[in-house]
Amino acid sequence: MNDHATPLTRRRLRTWLRILRLTRRAENHLREFLRRECDTTLPRFDVMAALHRAGKPMKMSELSERLLVSNGNATAVVDRLERDGLALRVASESDRRVKHVALSDAGRTRFEALARAHEAEVDKLFANLGHEELDMMRTLIRRMEGQSQ
Amino acid sequence: MNDHATPLTRRRLRTWLRILRLTRRAENHLREFLRRECDTTLPRFDVMAALHRAGKPMKMSELSERLLVSNGNATAVVDRLERDGLALRVASESDRRVKHVALSDAGRTRFEALARAHEAEVDKLFANLGHEELDMMRTLIRRMEGQSQ
DNA sequence: ACTTGAAGTTTCAAGCTTGAAATTATTTCC
């Protein structure tokens, strides 16, 4: 057992490239799906999902941290959602530096439909994996992130 | 065994979100690394890697297909690499619609240094995983892509 | 040769994304 023909370093690189490819393919598929079927984009969906999940107004910085994007990026996407009436910005009362952002009623309604369609599409994408394989996948990811950051 | 408390659909979604987060984190880390230590960007690195790997001039369309990006995107990145003297475009002799793109000598030299640094950084990122876990990861990815798509 | 359709690439507008600088507000420390 324990075939070390390929050095560990090389195998880590190959694995990373495989993960990257998988993610790109899935993202491309979902982007296309959201565009064609739902007339929206992935970044907008991600922001709406984060806001919906939070259930209460979020600070701009919480949003960008949650989504792993820059502050400037969050500002730009929220600007567009706000322009389209899907999100609202409210200045915080306790700290006037802070802006709270939340889905509007229209945004919440819109997102709930989007979320159902998106979930169904993800279900198709991962149709080949069952419970055990999915759990194994998440276990490996958790281990990967173990202490390295 | 076989705990189905969480429905399969929901578990597929959770797993996808975990993969997405892992990929984003790793990409952010590598982008930052390439910027700070190597004065370059991820898209440029990806294009150079594809050209280096091919070992011979590639059609623009082969490049964008390989990288899973649009043709317009490949054009833009190659434009910048060419401007910086790292890549070369040559019109095909047999088909005048086709442009072949390859690394210049400077580009090849530059990439070889970049690749070493990049590989070492990926090695750090995945330091927590050993041979078996990496193989398992790739097996799961292969199965995921099984017939869907 | 001519038309029609398809293929390869670029161009373009719009949107996404980053990192740095600027702006405004708060906190801390004299």
Next chain:
DNA sequence: GGAAATAATTTCAAGCTTGAAACTTCAAGT
């Protein structure tokens, strides 16, 4: 209380990315 450091957000330029339209060239059938 005032200066200086810190924090939250926005602004901005540059680059990335897409999808559609335009352009050039090739292939096939007439």
